[in-house]
Amino acid sequence: MKTINHITIILIATLLAGCSLNSRYYANSRKTDEALHILQRIESINSDVKTSKGTGWLTITDKKQQSKKFRMAWAASFPDKIRLTLLSAGHPLETIIADGKSVLFVSHTGRHNKKKISSSNPSLQDVVSIPIKLQDILSIFAGQVPIGKFDTAEIAQLTYASQLTDTMLILKRRWNNHSQNIVLTSDNRVANFSFLNDNGKLIHNLFNEQYKSFGSFSIPTKVKIKDNYGRQIYFDITSYQPNVEIKPEMFILTESR
Numbered sequence: 001m002k003t004i005n006h007i008t009i010i011l012i013a014t015l016l017a018g019c020s021l022n023s024r025y026y027a028n029s030r031k032t033d034e035a036l037h038i039l040q041r042i043e044s045i046n047s048d049v050k051t052s053k054g055t056g057w058l059t060i061t062d063k064k065q066q067s068k069k070f071r072m073a074w075a076a077s078f079p080d081k082i083r084l085t086l087l088s089a090g091h092p093l094e095t096i097i098a099d100g101k102s103v104l105f106v107s108h109t110g111r112h113n114k115k116k117i118s119s120s121n122p123s124l125q126d127v128v129s130i131p132i133k134l135q136d137i138l139s140i141f142a143g144q145v146p147i148g149k150f151d152t153a154e155i156a157q158l159t160y161a162s163q164l165t166d167t168m169l170i171l172k173r174r175w176n177n178h179s180q181n182i183v184l185t186s187d188n189r190v191a192n193f194s195f196l197n198d199n200g201k202l203i204h205n206l207f208n209e210q211y212k213s214f215g216s217f218s219i220p221t222k223v224k225i226k227d228n229y230g231r232q233i234y235f236d237i238t239s240y241q242p243n244v245e246i247k248p249e250m251f252i253l254t255e256s257r
Contacts, residue, residue, distance in 0.1 A: 038155065038169055038184065039147075042147065042169065042182060042184060042190065043145070043147060045143070045144060045145065045188070045190065046142060046219065048217075049142045049143055049217060049219075049242050049243065050077070050078055050243055051076060051243055051244055051246050052078075052142065052242050052244070053075045053076075053240075053241045053244050053246065054073070054074060054141065054238075054240040054241060055072065055073045055074075055237075055238055055239045056071075056221075056237040056238045057069060057234075057236040057238065058072045058086060058128075058233065058236075059232075059234040059236070060128055060231075060233055060234075061231060061232040061233075062129060063229050063230055065230065070086040070088055070093065071086070071087040071088070071090075072084065072087070072235075073085050073087070074141060076246075077251065078138060078142045078144075079135075079138065079142075080098060080100040080120050080121075080138065081098055081099055081100050082096065082097070082098050082134070082137070082138055082141070083095065083098075083250050083251060084096045084137065091108070092108040093107070093109055093111075094106065094109075094111070095108065096127065097251060097252075098134055098251065099252065100120055101118070101120055102120075102253060103117045103119065103120075103122050103134060104117075105117075105126075105127065120134075121133050121135045124136075128233050129231050129233075130225060130232075131204070132225060132233070136206070136225070140206075140220070140235055143217060143218070143219040143220060145193055146193070147171070149173065150171035150173055150180065151172060151173055152172045152174070153169065154172075155167060155168065155169060155170070165186070166183050166184060166186065166191065167183070168181055168182065168183050168184075169184065176197075177197075177198035178195070178197055178198060178203075179195075179196045179200075180194070180196075181194045181195075181196065189208070189211060189218070190208055190220075191207070191208060192205060192207045193205070193206040194206070201228060202228045203227065204226065205225070205226050206223065206224070206225050207224045207225075208220035208222075209222040209223065210222035212237075214240050214241070214242055215242060219242070220237075221240070222236055222237070223237075
């Protein structure tokens with residue numbers, strides 16, 4: 001089990017008064033540069049993946065630990081376009097289409113009417129039960145980390161019984177005290193990403209359980225997302241094509257498609 005031997009605060013990143021929360025401002029110190037270097041390492045992981053196509057399996061487990069397994073197929077253009085279809089026995093059940101401005105939810109079984117949301121990053125709780133957002137799914141298919149807005153950052157060293165040490169980057173928001181914890185291994189891979197509320201209670205945790213190489217990219221192919229209620233989503237990617245040509249009409253939000 002991982003334990004935190006000690007926590008060293010590397011930087012305090014502050015938002016200057018009157019500035020937008022979309023902008024990042026940091027204290028001017030050597031330690032700030034060190035922490036930013038770690039953050040840049042995380043943000044650079046698979047940053048050259050611009051599109052991807054693939055197939056795999058998606059398993060959704062509810063609070064009662066009852067699971068449903070679906071075949072999945074997707075085409076994505078990063079950072080905000082995707083067409084994702086869930087299938088069972090070869091028949092499509094649900095399709096999600098995002099064009100960067102809006103998202104269309106289509107049920108092929110009549111489970112719900114077609115629903116269009118004018119948002120580039122809506123919640124997918126109605127589809128996958130856990131309140132993850134579309135950007136979380138896109139990040140998985142890009143092999144990247146969905147880093148959100150933050151005001152402060154800290155670093156913790158995680159030491160294992162084997163004496164190996166990983167780095168945890170802790171990013172926090174001031175206004176709601178939510179935090180994002182990212183564990184980076186010594187070989188520059190993200191082991192897990194967790195999102196906690198203001199009481200330190202887990203909202204959801206993402207585990208990258210297996211990586212595979214596709215050309216020059218190392219992509220997480222077995223990814224588990226778990227929330228505080230025991231619900232889980234498990235992605236098992238079986239085929240992956242990075243940086244392939246995808247026709248723009250793949251992401252057109254038409255009622256007939």
